[in-house]
Amino acid sequence: MPELPEVETVVRHLRPQLLGRTITGFTAPWPKVTAPAHPDAFAREVVGRTIGGVRRRGKFILLQLDRGHIHLHLRMTGRLVLASPGDEGDQRHVTAVVTLSDSHRLIFRDMRKFGRLGYLADLAPLEAKLGPEPLSPEFTAERFYQLLQGRRRQIKPLLLDQGFIAGLGNIYVDEALFAAGIHPRAEAASQSAAKAEALHRAIRHILQRSIEKNGTTIINFQYGTGSTGRFREDLRVFRREGEPCLVCSTPVVKIRVAQRGTHLCPTCQAI
Ligand SMILES: [Zn+2]
Structure with missing residues:
Protein backbone atom coordinates (compact mmCIF):
# COMPACT_ATOMS: atom_id res chain seq x y z
CA MET A 1 0.00 0.00 0.00
CA PRO A 2 1.34 3.47 -0.81
CA GLU A 3 2.45 5.27 2.35
CA LEU A 4 3.48 8.88 2.92
CA PRO A 5 6.58 8.89 0.63
CA GLU A 6 4.76 7.17 -2.24
CA VAL A 7 1.76 9.51 -2.03
CA GLU A 8 4.12 12.51 -1.81
CA THR A 9 5.87 11.23 -4.95
CA VAL A 10 2.56 11.03 -6.84
CA VAL A 11 1.61 14.54 -5.65
CA ARG A 12 4.92 16.09 -6.70
CA HIS A 13 4.67 14.42 -10.10
CA LEU A 14 1.07 15.52 -10.73
CA ARG A 15 1.16 19.03 -9.26
CA PRO A 16 2.73 20.90 -12.23
CA GLN A 17 0.49 18.99 -14.62
CA LEU A 18 -2.78 19.74 -12.82
CA LEU A 19 -2.39 23.29 -11.49
CA GLY A 20 -4.66 25.76 -13.25
CA ARG A 21 -6.60 23.14 -15.20
CA THR A 22 -10.40 23.21 -15.09
CA ILE A 23 -12.50 20.07 -14.63
CA THR A 24 -14.82 19.63 -17.63
CA GLY A 25 -16.31 16.19 -16.94
CA PHE A 26 -16.29 13.07 -14.77
CA THR A 27 -17.12 9.42 -15.44
CA ALA A 28 -16.87 6.43 -13.12
CA PRO A 29 -16.60 3.04 -14.88
CA TRP A 30 -16.52 1.64 -11.31
CA PRO A 31 -19.35 3.64 -9.68
CA LYS A 32 -18.35 2.68 -6.12
CA VAL A 33 -15.19 4.77 -6.56
CA THR A 34 -17.09 7.80 -5.17
CA ALA A 35 -18.89 5.84 -2.41
CA PRO A 36 -20.80 6.72 -0.35
CA ALA A 37 -21.70 9.53 -2.82
CA HIS A 38 -23.18 8.74 -6.23
CA PRO A 39 -20.81 9.56 -9.14
CA ASP A 40 -23.37 12.06 -10.51
CA ALA A 41 -23.48 13.89 -7.18
CA PHE A 42 -19.68 14.04 -7.14
CA ALA A 43 -19.64 15.32 -10.74
CA ARG A 44 -22.14 18.09 -9.90
CA GLU A 45 -19.78 19.38 -7.20
CA VAL A 46 -16.55 19.38 -9.22
CA VAL A 47 -17.32 19.97 -12.91
CA GLY A 48 -16.53 23.57 -13.85
CA ARG A 49 -14.11 24.00 -10.95
CA THR A 50 -10.43 24.91 -11.41
CA ILE A 51 -7.59 23.11 -9.61
CA GLY A 52 -5.67 25.66 -7.54
CA GLY A 53 -3.57 23.35 -5.38
CA VAL A 54 -2.33 19.76 -5.21
CA ARG A 55 -1.03 18.48 -1.89
CA ARG A 56 -0.80 15.50 0.43
CA ARG A 57 -2.31 15.06 3.90
CA GLY A 58 -1.37 11.73 5.49
CA LYS A 59 -1.98 9.20 2.73
CA PHE A 60 -4.65 11.38 1.06
CA ILE A 61 -4.14 13.36 -2.14
CA LEU A 62 -6.00 16.68 -1.99
CA LEU A 63 -6.95 18.73 -5.05
CA GLN A 64 -7.90 22.20 -3.90
CA LEU A 65 -10.63 23.63 -6.14
CA ASP A 66 -11.86 27.20 -6.37
CA ARG A 67 -14.62 25.89 -4.11
CA GLY A 68 -14.01 22.84 -1.90
CA HIS A 69 -11.59 19.93 -2.30
CA ILE A 70 -11.36 16.56 -3.99
CA HIS A 71 -9.82 13.97 -1.65
CA LEU A 72 -8.41 10.81 -3.10
CA HIS A 73 -6.98 7.67 -1.48
CA LEU A 74 -4.99 5.12 -3.51
CA ARG A 75 -5.42 2.32 -0.93
CA MET A 76 -3.80 -0.94 -2.11
CA THR A 77 -3.23 -0.61 -5.85
CA GLY A 78 -4.58 2.76 -7.02
CA ARG A 79 -2.65 4.72 -9.65
CA LEU A 80 -3.23 8.21 -11.00
CA VAL A 81 -2.02 9.09 -14.47
CA LEU A 82 -2.50 12.22 -16.58
CA ALA A 83 -3.23 11.34 -20.20
CA SER A 84 -2.72 13.84 -23.03
CA PRO A 85 -5.26 14.30 -25.84
CA GLY A 86 -5.10 11.34 -28.18
CA ASP A 87 -3.20 9.26 -25.63
CA GLU A 88 -5.22 6.05 -25.27
CA GLY A 89 -3.29 5.06 -22.15
CA ASP A 90 -3.68 1.77 -20.33
CA GLN A 91 -7.41 0.97 -20.28
CA ARG A 92 -7.21 -1.83 -17.70
CA HIS A 93 -8.82 -1.42 -14.28
CA VAL A 94 -9.96 2.19 -14.89
CA THR A 95 -12.29 3.18 -12.03
CA ALA A 96 -12.64 6.94 -12.68
CA VAL A 97 -11.78 9.54 -15.32
CA VAL A 98 -11.64 13.28 -14.64
CA THR A 99 -11.71 15.21 -17.91
CA LEU A 100 -9.74 18.47 -17.84
CA SER A 101 -9.44 21.57 -19.96
CA ASP A 102 -7.30 21.05 -23.10
CA SER A 103 -8.76 17.51 -23.30
CA HIS A 104 -6.31 16.08 -20.78
CA ARG A 105 -7.68 13.33 -18.55
CA LEU A 106 -6.75 12.37 -15.01
CA MET A 111 -6.70 -3.31 -9.89
CA ARG A 112 -8.07 -4.15 -6.42
CA LYS A 113 -10.65 -1.32 -6.54
CA PHE A 114 -10.31 -0.22 -2.89
CA GLY A 115 -9.23 3.31 -3.89
CA ARG A 116 -11.77 6.12 -3.41
CA LEU A 117 -12.29 9.76 -4.24
CA GLY A 118 -14.79 12.26 -2.93
CA TYR A 119 -15.67 15.91 -2.55
CA LEU A 120 -15.49 17.94 0.63
CA ALA A 121 -16.71 21.54 0.85
CA ASP A 122 -14.66 21.85 4.05
CA LEU A 123 -11.66 19.74 5.13
CA ALA A 124 -12.55 19.82 8.84
CA PRO A 125 -14.12 16.31 8.90
CA LEU A 126 -10.97 14.87 7.29
CA GLU A 127 -8.63 16.81 9.59
CA ALA A 128 -10.56 15.56 12.61
CA LYS A 129 -9.62 11.97 11.71
CA LEU A 130 -5.91 12.57 11.13
CA GLY A 131 -2.99 12.96 13.53
CA PRO A 132 -0.03 15.30 12.93
CA GLU A 133 2.12 15.24 9.80
CA PRO A 134 5.42 13.60 10.77
CA LEU A 135 7.48 15.94 8.56
CA SER A 136 5.80 19.16 9.72
CA PRO A 137 7.78 21.64 11.89
CA GLU A 138 5.12 21.27 14.61
CA PHE A 139 5.91 17.55 14.97
CA THR A 140 8.83 17.93 17.39
CA ALA A 141 10.49 15.22 19.50
CA GLU A 142 8.96 16.82 22.62
CA ARG A 143 5.48 16.74 21.12
CA PHE A 144 5.93 13.10 20.07
CA TYR A 145 7.08 12.12 23.58
CA GLN A 146 4.02 13.88 25.05
CA LEU A 147 1.70 12.11 22.59
CA LEU A 148 3.06 8.72 23.73
CA GLN A 149 2.25 9.42 27.39
CA GLY A 150 -0.73 7.45 28.67
CA ARG A 151 -0.82 5.27 25.54
CA ARG A 152 -0.82 1.72 26.85
CA ARG A 153 -1.03 0.19 23.36
CA GLN A 154 1.80 -1.59 21.62
CA ILE A 155 3.94 0.91 19.73
CA LYS A 156 3.50 -0.57 16.24
CA PRO A 157 -0.31 -0.49 16.00
CA LEU A 158 -0.26 2.99 17.57
CA LEU A 159 2.09 4.26 14.83
CA LEU A 160 -0.14 2.67 12.17
CA ASP A 161 -3.18 4.51 13.59
CA GLN A 162 -3.76 7.45 11.20
CA GLY A 163 -5.51 9.34 14.00
CA PHE A 164 -2.31 9.22 16.10
CA ILE A 165 0.17 10.13 13.36
CA ALA A 166 -0.72 10.48 9.68
CA GLY A 167 0.98 8.76 6.76
CA LEU A 168 2.84 5.77 8.22
CA GLY A 169 2.16 2.19 7.10
CA ASN A 170 3.71 -1.23 7.52
CA ILE A 171 7.02 -0.62 5.71
CA TYR A 172 8.09 2.62 7.38
CA VAL A 173 6.91 1.62 10.86
CA ASP A 174 9.02 -1.55 10.74
CA GLU A 175 12.02 0.40 9.44
CA ALA A 176 11.69 3.22 11.98
CA LEU A 177 11.30 0.86 14.95
CA PHE A 178 14.41 -1.03 13.85
CA ALA A 179 16.42 2.20 13.46
CA ALA A 180 15.36 3.27 16.97
CA GLY A 181 15.99 -0.17 18.52
CA ILE A 182 12.40 -0.57 19.77
CA HIS A 183 10.45 -3.86 19.74
CA PRO A 184 7.15 -3.46 17.80
CA ARG A 185 5.22 -4.97 20.75
CA ALA A 186 6.74 -2.63 23.34
CA GLU A 187 4.25 -0.46 25.21
CA ALA A 188 4.13 3.04 23.75
CA ALA A 189 3.87 4.87 27.09
CA SER A 190 6.87 3.10 28.63
CA GLN A 191 9.38 4.53 26.13
CA SER A 192 11.96 6.85 27.68
CA ALA A 193 12.37 10.40 26.39
CA ALA A 194 15.63 9.28 24.74
CA LYS A 195 13.91 6.34 22.97
CA ALA A 196 11.03 8.56 21.87
CA GLU A 197 13.53 11.06 20.46
CA ALA A 198 15.39 8.28 18.61
CA LEU A 199 12.10 7.04 17.11
CA HIS A 200 11.04 10.58 16.15
CA ARG A 201 14.39 11.11 14.41
CA ALA A 202 14.16 7.71 12.64
CA ILE A 203 10.61 8.36 11.38
CA ARG A 204 11.54 11.73 9.89
CA HIS A 205 14.86 10.62 8.44
CA ILE A 206 13.45 7.48 6.79
CA LEU A 207 10.42 9.28 5.31
CA GLN A 208 12.59 12.12 4.00
CA ARG A 209 15.12 9.76 2.49
CA SER A 210 12.37 7.68 0.85
CA ILE A 211 10.78 10.79 -0.67
CA GLU A 212 14.18 11.65 -2.17
CA LYS A 213 14.17 8.20 -3.80
CA ASN A 214 10.52 8.48 -4.98
CA GLY A 215 9.27 5.93 -2.47
CA THR A 216 9.48 2.16 -2.21
CA THR A 217 8.29 -0.21 -4.91
CA ILE A 218 7.75 -3.73 -3.55
CA ILE A 219 5.13 -5.05 -5.99
CA ASN A 220 2.77 -2.41 -7.19
CA PHE A 221 3.75 1.15 -6.58
CA GLN A 222 4.29 3.23 -9.73
CA TYR A 223 3.87 6.90 -10.56
CA GLY A 224 3.65 8.69 -13.89
CA THR A 225 3.87 6.27 -16.77
CA GLY A 226 5.45 3.33 -14.99
CA SER A 227 8.25 4.89 -12.89
CA THR A 228 9.12 3.03 -9.69
CA GLY A 229 10.53 4.09 -6.33
CA ARG A 230 14.14 3.33 -5.37
CA PHE A 231 13.98 3.21 -1.56
CA ARG A 232 13.69 -0.59 -1.61
CA GLU A 233 17.51 -0.83 -1.67
CA ASP A 234 17.58 1.07 1.65
CA LEU A 235 15.22 -1.24 3.55
CA ARG A 236 17.02 -2.77 6.52
CA VAL A 237 14.41 -5.19 7.96
CA PHE A 238 11.27 -5.06 5.81
CA ARG A 239 10.99 -8.27 3.73
CA ARG A 240 14.49 -9.34 4.89
CA GLU A 241 13.39 -12.22 7.15
CA GLY A 242 16.11 -14.89 7.42
CA GLU A 243 18.81 -12.50 6.23
CA PRO A 244 21.47 -11.21 8.67
CA CYS A 245 20.78 -7.97 10.52
CA LEU A 246 22.97 -5.27 8.98
CA VAL A 247 24.02 -4.14 12.47
CA CYS A 248 24.57 -7.37 14.46
CA SER A 249 24.20 -10.27 11.95
CA THR A 250 21.34 -11.94 13.91
CA PRO A 251 18.83 -13.24 11.34
CA VAL A 252 15.90 -10.85 10.82
CA VAL A 253 12.60 -12.46 11.87
CA LYS A 254 9.00 -11.96 10.77
CA ILE A 255 6.26 -12.10 13.41
CA ARG A 256 2.64 -10.93 13.55
CA VAL A 257 1.79 -7.83 15.54
CA ALA A 258 -1.83 -6.63 15.52
CA GLN A 259 -2.54 -8.86 12.48
CA ARG A 260 0.29 -7.29 10.47
CA GLY A 261 3.40 -9.05 9.18
CA THR A 262 6.22 -7.43 11.16
CA HIS A 263 9.96 -7.54 10.56
CA LEU A 264 12.54 -7.02 13.29
CA CYS A 265 15.97 -7.93 14.62
CA PRO A 266 15.44 -9.83 17.91
CA THR A 267 18.83 -8.65 19.19
CA CYS A 268 18.74 -4.95 18.24
CA GLN A 269 15.07 -4.69 19.21
CA ALA A 270 14.97 -6.76 22.41
CA ILE A 271 11.73 -6.20 24.31
ZN1 LIG B 1 20.50 -6.61 14.89
Whole structure:
Protein backbone atom coordinates (compact mmCIF):
# COMPACT_ATOMS: atom_id res chain seq x y z
CA MET A 1 0.00 0.00 0.00
CA PRO A 2 1.34 3.47 -0.81
CA GLU A 3 2.45 5.27 2.35
CA LEU A 4 3.48 8.88 2.92
CA PRO A 5 6.58 8.89 0.63
CA GLU A 6 4.76 7.17 -2.24
CA VAL A 7 1.76 9.51 -2.03
CA GLU A 8 4.12 12.51 -1.81
CA THR A 9 5.87 11.23 -4.95
CA VAL A 10 2.56 11.03 -6.84
CA VAL A 11 1.61 14.54 -5.65
CA ARG A 12 4.92 16.09 -6.70
CA HIS A 13 4.67 14.42 -10.10
CA LEU A 14 1.07 15.52 -10.73
CA ARG A 15 1.16 19.03 -9.26
CA PRO A 16 2.73 20.90 -12.23
CA GLN A 17 0.49 18.99 -14.62
CA LEU A 18 -2.78 19.74 -12.82
CA LEU A 19 -2.39 23.29 -11.49
CA GLY A 20 -4.66 25.76 -13.25
CA ARG A 21 -6.60 23.14 -15.20
CA THR A 22 -10.40 23.21 -15.09
CA ILE A 23 -12.50 20.07 -14.63
CA THR A 24 -14.82 19.63 -17.63
CA GLY A 25 -16.31 16.19 -16.94
CA PHE A 26 -16.29 13.07 -14.77
CA THR A 27 -17.12 9.42 -15.44
CA ALA A 28 -16.87 6.43 -13.12
CA PRO A 29 -16.60 3.04 -14.88
CA TRP A 30 -16.52 1.64 -11.31
CA PRO A 31 -19.35 3.64 -9.68
CA LYS A 32 -18.35 2.68 -6.12
CA VAL A 33 -15.19 4.77 -6.56
CA THR A 34 -17.09 7.80 -5.17
CA ALA A 35 -18.89 5.84 -2.41
CA PRO A 36 -20.80 6.72 -0.35
CA ALA A 37 -21.70 9.53 -2.82
CA HIS A 38 -23.18 8.74 -6.23
CA PRO A 39 -20.81 9.56 -9.14
CA ASP A 40 -23.37 12.06 -10.51
CA ALA A 41 -23.48 13.89 -7.18
CA PHE A 42 -19.68 14.04 -7.14
CA ALA A 43 -19.64 15.32 -10.74
CA ARG A 44 -22.14 18.09 -9.90
CA GLU A 45 -19.78 19.38 -7.20
CA VAL A 46 -16.55 19.38 -9.22
CA VAL A 47 -17.32 19.97 -12.91
CA GLY A 48 -16.53 23.57 -13.85
CA ARG A 49 -14.11 24.00 -10.95
CA THR A 50 -10.43 24.91 -11.41
CA ILE A 51 -7.59 23.11 -9.61
CA GLY A 52 -5.67 25.66 -7.54
CA GLY A 53 -3.57 23.35 -5.38
CA VAL A 54 -2.33 19.76 -5.21
CA ARG A 55 -1.03 18.48 -1.89
CA ARG A 56 -0.80 15.50 0.43
CA ARG A 57 -2.31 15.06 3.90
CA GLY A 58 -1.37 11.73 5.49
CA LYS A 59 -1.98 9.20 2.73
CA PHE A 60 -4.65 11.38 1.06
CA ILE A 61 -4.14 13.36 -2.14
CA LEU A 62 -6.00 16.68 -1.99
CA LEU A 63 -6.95 18.73 -5.05
CA GLN A 64 -7.90 22.20 -3.90
CA LEU A 65 -10.63 23.63 -6.14
CA ASP A 66 -11.86 27.20 -6.37
CA ARG A 67 -14.62 25.89 -4.11
CA GLY A 68 -14.01 22.84 -1.90
CA HIS A 69 -11.59 19.93 -2.30
CA ILE A 70 -11.36 16.56 -3.99
CA HIS A 71 -9.82 13.97 -1.65
CA LEU A 72 -8.41 10.81 -3.10
CA HIS A 73 -6.98 7.67 -1.48
CA LEU A 74 -4.99 5.12 -3.51
CA ARG A 75 -5.42 2.32 -0.93
CA MET A 76 -3.80 -0.94 -2.11
CA THR A 77 -3.23 -0.61 -5.85
CA GLY A 78 -4.58 2.76 -7.02
CA ARG A 79 -2.65 4.72 -9.65
CA LEU A 80 -3.23 8.21 -11.00
CA VAL A 81 -2.02 9.09 -14.47
CA LEU A 82 -2.50 12.22 -16.58
CA ALA A 83 -3.23 11.34 -20.20
CA SER A 84 -2.72 13.84 -23.03
CA PRO A 85 -5.26 14.30 -25.84
CA GLY A 86 -5.10 11.34 -28.18
CA ASP A 87 -3.20 9.26 -25.63
CA GLU A 88 -5.22 6.05 -25.27
CA GLY A 89 -3.29 5.06 -22.15
CA ASP A 90 -3.68 1.77 -20.33
CA GLN A 91 -7.41 0.97 -20.28
CA ARG A 92 -7.21 -1.83 -17.70
CA HIS A 93 -8.82 -1.42 -14.28
CA VAL A 94 -9.96 2.19 -14.89
CA THR A 95 -12.29 3.18 -12.03
CA ALA A 96 -12.64 6.94 -12.68
CA VAL A 97 -11.78 9.54 -15.32
CA VAL A 98 -11.64 13.28 -14.64
CA THR A 99 -11.71 15.21 -17.91
CA LEU A 100 -9.74 18.47 -17.84
CA SER A 101 -9.44 21.57 -19.96
CA ASP A 102 -7.30 21.05 -23.10
CA SER A 103 -8.76 17.51 -23.30
CA HIS A 104 -6.31 16.08 -20.78
CA ARG A 105 -7.68 13.33 -18.55
CA LEU A 106 -6.75 12.37 -15.01
CA ILE A 107 -7.20 8.59 -15.01
CA PHE A 108 -7.63 6.57 -11.81
CA ARG A 109 -6.67 2.93 -12.38
CA ASP A 110 -7.06 0.45 -9.57
CA MET A 111 -6.70 -3.31 -9.89
CA ARG A 112 -8.07 -4.15 -6.42
CA LYS A 113 -10.65 -1.32 -6.54
CA PHE A 114 -10.31 -0.22 -2.89
CA GLY A 115 -9.23 3.31 -3.89
CA ARG A 116 -11.77 6.12 -3.41
CA LEU A 117 -12.29 9.76 -4.24
CA GLY A 118 -14.79 12.26 -2.93
CA TYR A 119 -15.67 15.91 -2.55
CA LEU A 120 -15.49 17.94 0.63
CA ALA A 121 -16.71 21.54 0.85
CA ASP A 122 -14.66 21.85 4.05
CA LEU A 123 -11.66 19.74 5.13
CA ALA A 124 -12.55 19.82 8.84
CA PRO A 125 -14.12 16.31 8.90
CA LEU A 126 -10.97 14.87 7.29
CA GLU A 127 -8.63 16.81 9.59
CA ALA A 128 -10.56 15.56 12.61
CA LYS A 129 -9.62 11.97 11.71
CA LEU A 130 -5.91 12.57 11.13
CA GLY A 131 -2.99 12.96 13.53
CA PRO A 132 -0.03 15.30 12.93
CA GLU A 133 2.12 15.24 9.80
CA PRO A 134 5.42 13.60 10.77
CA LEU A 135 7.48 15.94 8.56
CA SER A 136 5.80 19.16 9.72
CA PRO A 137 7.78 21.64 11.89
CA GLU A 138 5.12 21.27 14.61
CA PHE A 139 5.91 17.55 14.97
CA THR A 140 8.83 17.93 17.39
CA ALA A 141 10.49 15.22 19.50
CA GLU A 142 8.96 16.82 22.62
CA ARG A 143 5.48 16.74 21.12
CA PHE A 144 5.93 13.10 20.07
CA TYR A 145 7.08 12.12 23.58
CA GLN A 146 4.02 13.88 25.05
CA LEU A 147 1.70 12.11 22.59
CA LEU A 148 3.06 8.72 23.73
CA GLN A 149 2.25 9.42 27.39
CA GLY A 150 -0.73 7.45 28.67
CA ARG A 151 -0.82 5.27 25.54
CA ARG A 152 -0.82 1.72 26.85
CA ARG A 153 -1.03 0.19 23.36
CA GLN A 154 1.80 -1.59 21.62
CA ILE A 155 3.94 0.91 19.73
CA LYS A 156 3.50 -0.57 16.24
CA PRO A 157 -0.31 -0.49 16.00
CA LEU A 158 -0.26 2.99 17.57
CA LEU A 159 2.09 4.26 14.83
CA LEU A 160 -0.14 2.67 12.17
CA ASP A 161 -3.18 4.51 13.59
CA GLN A 162 -3.76 7.45 11.20
CA GLY A 163 -5.51 9.34 14.00
CA PHE A 164 -2.31 9.22 16.10
CA ILE A 165 0.17 10.13 13.36
CA ALA A 166 -0.72 10.48 9.68
CA GLY A 167 0.98 8.76 6.76
CA LEU A 168 2.84 5.77 8.22
CA GLY A 169 2.16 2.19 7.10
CA ASN A 170 3.71 -1.23 7.52
CA ILE A 171 7.02 -0.62 5.71
CA TYR A 172 8.09 2.62 7.38
CA VAL A 173 6.91 1.62 10.86
CA ASP A 174 9.02 -1.55 10.74
CA GLU A 175 12.02 0.40 9.44
CA ALA A 176 11.69 3.22 11.98
CA LEU A 177 11.30 0.86 14.95
CA PHE A 178 14.41 -1.03 13.85
CA ALA A 179 16.42 2.20 13.46
CA ALA A 180 15.36 3.27 16.97
CA GLY A 181 15.99 -0.17 18.52
CA ILE A 182 12.40 -0.57 19.77
CA HIS A 183 10.45 -3.86 19.74
CA PRO A 184 7.15 -3.46 17.80
CA ARG A 185 5.22 -4.97 20.75
CA ALA A 186 6.74 -2.63 23.34
CA GLU A 187 4.25 -0.46 25.21
CA ALA A 188 4.13 3.04 23.75
CA ALA A 189 3.87 4.87 27.09
CA SER A 190 6.87 3.10 28.63
CA GLN A 191 9.38 4.53 26.13
CA SER A 192 11.96 6.85 27.68
CA ALA A 193 12.37 10.40 26.39
CA ALA A 194 15.63 9.28 24.74
CA LYS A 195 13.91 6.34 22.97
CA ALA A 196 11.03 8.56 21.87
CA GLU A 197 13.53 11.06 20.46
CA ALA A 198 15.39 8.28 18.61
CA LEU A 199 12.10 7.04 17.11
CA HIS A 200 11.04 10.58 16.15
CA ARG A 201 14.39 11.11 14.41
CA ALA A 202 14.16 7.71 12.64
CA ILE A 203 10.61 8.36 11.38
CA ARG A 204 11.54 11.73 9.89
CA HIS A 205 14.86 10.62 8.44
CA ILE A 206 13.45 7.48 6.79
CA LEU A 207 10.42 9.28 5.31
CA GLN A 208 12.59 12.12 4.00
CA ARG A 209 15.12 9.76 2.49
CA SER A 210 12.37 7.68 0.85
CA ILE A 211 10.78 10.79 -0.67
CA GLU A 212 14.18 11.65 -2.17
CA LYS A 213 14.17 8.20 -3.80
CA ASN A 214 10.52 8.48 -4.98
CA GLY A 215 9.27 5.93 -2.47
CA THR A 216 9.48 2.16 -2.21
CA THR A 217 8.29 -0.21 -4.91
CA ILE A 218 7.75 -3.73 -3.55
CA ILE A 219 5.13 -5.05 -5.99
CA ASN A 220 2.77 -2.41 -7.19
CA PHE A 221 3.75 1.15 -6.58
CA GLN A 222 4.29 3.23 -9.73
CA TYR A 223 3.87 6.90 -10.56
CA GLY A 224 3.65 8.69 -13.89
CA THR A 225 3.87 6.27 -16.77
CA GLY A 226 5.45 3.33 -14.99
CA SER A 227 8.25 4.89 -12.89
CA THR A 228 9.12 3.03 -9.69
CA GLY A 229 10.53 4.09 -6.33
CA ARG A 230 14.14 3.33 -5.37
CA PHE A 231 13.98 3.21 -1.56
CA ARG A 232 13.69 -0.59 -1.61
CA GLU A 233 17.51 -0.83 -1.67
CA ASP A 234 17.58 1.07 1.65
CA LEU A 235 15.22 -1.24 3.55
CA ARG A 236 17.02 -2.77 6.52
CA VAL A 237 14.41 -5.19 7.96
CA PHE A 238 11.27 -5.06 5.81
CA ARG A 239 10.99 -8.27 3.73
CA ARG A 240 14.49 -9.34 4.89
CA GLU A 241 13.39 -12.22 7.15
CA GLY A 242 16.11 -14.89 7.42
CA GLU A 243 18.81 -12.50 6.23
CA PRO A 244 21.47 -11.21 8.67
CA CYS A 245 20.78 -7.97 10.52
CA LEU A 246 22.97 -5.27 8.98
CA VAL A 247 24.02 -4.14 12.47
CA CYS A 248 24.57 -7.37 14.46
CA SER A 249 24.20 -10.27 11.95
CA THR A 250 21.34 -11.94 13.91
CA PRO A 251 18.83 -13.24 11.34
CA VAL A 252 15.90 -10.85 10.82
CA VAL A 253 12.60 -12.46 11.87
CA LYS A 254 9.00 -11.96 10.77
CA ILE A 255 6.26 -12.10 13.41
CA ARG A 256 2.64 -10.93 13.55
CA VAL A 257 1.79 -7.83 15.54
CA ALA A 258 -1.83 -6.63 15.52
CA GLN A 259 -2.54 -8.86 12.48
CA ARG A 260 0.29 -7.29 10.47
CA GLY A 261 3.40 -9.05 9.18
CA THR A 262 6.22 -7.43 11.16
CA HIS A 263 9.96 -7.54 10.56
CA LEU A 264 12.54 -7.02 13.29
CA CYS A 265 15.97 -7.93 14.62
CA PRO A 266 15.44 -9.83 17.91
CA THR A 267 18.83 -8.65 19.19
CA CYS A 268 18.74 -4.95 18.24
CA GLN A 269 15.07 -4.69 19.21
CA ALA A 270 14.97 -6.76 22.41
CA ILE A 271 11.73 -6.20 24.31
ZN1 LIG B 1 20.50 -6.61 14.89
